[in-house]
Amino acid sequence: MTSSIGQSIEILCNEQGLDRDMVIEAMKEAVKAAARKQFRGHDKTGEGIQVDWNNEEGMIEISAQKTVVHDVENPAEELSLEEAQELAGDDVEIGDSLLIPLPNEEMGRIAAQTAKQILVQKVREAIREKVYEEYIDRKGELINGTVKRFERGDMIIDLGNNLEAYVPRAEQSRGEMWNQGERIRVVIADVSKDQKGQQIKGSRASAELLKRLFEMEVPEIYDETVVIKSAVREPGDRAKIAVASNEKDVDPVGACVGMKGSRVQAIIKELRGEKIDIIEWSDEPSVFAANALSPAKVSQVRITDIHNRQMEVIVGEDQLSLAIGKKGQNVRLAARLVGWDIKIVSEELLKKEIALKMGKMMASGEAVPITALQGVTASQAETLSEKGIADVEALAATSVDDLVDFLDVSLDEAESILASAQSIVAAKNVEVGTDADGEGSEEAEGVETTEAGEETAEVGDAPAVEDGATEDAGD
Secondary structure, rough: HHHHHHOHHHHHHHOOOHHHHHHHHHHHHHHHHHHHHHHHOOOOOOOEEEEEEEEEOOOEEEEEEEEEOOOOHHHHOOEEEEHHHHHOOOOOOOEEEEEEEEEEHHOOOOHHHHHHHHHHHHHHHHHHHHHHHHHHHOOOOEEEEEEEEOOOOEEEEEEEEEEEEEEHHHHHHOOOOOOOOEEEEEEEEOOOOOOOOOOEEEOOOHHHHHHHHHHHHHHHHHHEEEHHHHHHHHEEOOOEEEEEEOOOOOHHHHHHHHHHHHHHHHHHHHOOOEEEEEOOOOOOOOHHHHOOOOOOOOOOOEEEEOOOEEEEEEEEHHHHHHHHOHHHHHHHHHHHHHHHEEEEEEHHHHHHHHHHHHHHHOOOOOOOOHHHHOOOOOHHHHHHHOOOOOHHHHOOOOOHHHHHHHHHHHHHHHHHHHHHHHHHHHHHHHHHHOOOHHOOOOOOOEEEEEEOEEEEEEEOOOOOOOOOOOOOOOO
C-alpha cells in the first residue's frame, strides 16, 4: 500500500504543481493516523507508531516504539530482552526503547482506506491554500475563462489547469446572456479560503471590470500618461468614467474615445451595449460635477454645504430631463462619480423663487435695486436711471422696444430683463394682497441624490432620455 502511495508522489506534484516535501509530510501524517488504528495496543492510543519517508526506496516506512521488559504483557508496545538483543545487539538492557519496523502488508483494508481519505483531504487543503496564495494579491485583475455550467443562478467559469471561478447572480450584468463554451472575461472580486465551493469569485458588474478594459484598450492608460480617477456603473445600462492626463498635450477624453470612437466602442461591445460616458476629471468639485452630468449642459453649480459635500446644479428647462436621466440614473451616477450629494434645480424654477423673495422684500418696503435682476449691469442701471427708470416697478412698465433702445441689447435679452422685473412686481402684488396666513415661499423643485445614489426627487419622473456613449460634458 505504502509503496504505491510513494510512487504516486511525483505524479501528484506534477499534476497539481504542489511542493514535494509538503506532499510527503501529508502522506506521512495520513499513514500514521491509519497505522495508529491498525497497530495500537491495549491503551488504544497507538502513540508509539512512527512513520518515515525512505527517499532511496521511494516508500514510507512504519515503525513501532517498544519498551524492553522481562515479561511481555502487551506485544504491541513491549518486547522481551531476548527479542531485543536479537534485533539490536547485546548492549540492549531492560527499560530501553527500540523502533521496530512494522510490515506494510499488515496495514488492513480499512486502515489503507483511512490513509487514502486523509491524504486526499490534505492534498485538497494544500491545493486550496496554493490557489489562495496565488490569487489573493490578484483581486481586481482581469482573467479569461470559458463558461462551463450554471448552478442555482451562479455562473461557473473554467480557468484551465483544473481551476474554476464562479460569478454569483449579484455580480452578473443585467441583460447579459451567456452560453456554455463561450469565452468570457471577469475581474477577480474575492478569493476565499473556505473548504466548500469555488474559491475565486469573479464579477461582470464591478466598476473594476470597466477600468481593466480601458487599461487594455487605451495605451495611454497602460503607460500612465492618462489616469483613471474614478468609475461607476449601473451594470448593463450605463457607466461613467473620470479620466485625467499627466501631460498637458494629451487629451484624456480623446485618448479613451479613440479614432472615430474605436476604443470606447470596443469596450461597449465587450459590455454588451452598456452606454459609457467618459468624463474629464477636475479637482474643482463644481467643475467635475458639471462634467459628470454629461450629456446635459449645466448653467451653474453652487456649493451649498462644503462639510457635508452637498451642491446644487442649475440647468435650463431644456436640459432638465437630460441631467436627471432615465429614472434619475444620470444624476445618480454623477453623484457617485463625484462623491458629492447633487441636487438638480431648474433654472426657470430658481428664477421664480428669486422673484418671489424679491417681491416679498418690495412688499415689506425694502428697496430692490435694478442690478439685482439677472443680466442687468451697474452701467445699464445707471443708463436706465437717466431715462427715468429708477426702480424695478418702473422697469416692469417699460416696453421691450424701449429697453432695446436704452440698453443697446438684443430683443431676447430685453425680453428676459423685462420678464424678471414683471415677475418680481407680480410676486409683490400677490404678497400685498394676501394676509399673513398666505406666507410661504415656493421651493424650487429638484432632484436630490445621495452619494449612494438614492433618489429623493420630485422631478424623478422626468421623461426617459436615451443617449449613447458621450465623450465629454462640453460636447
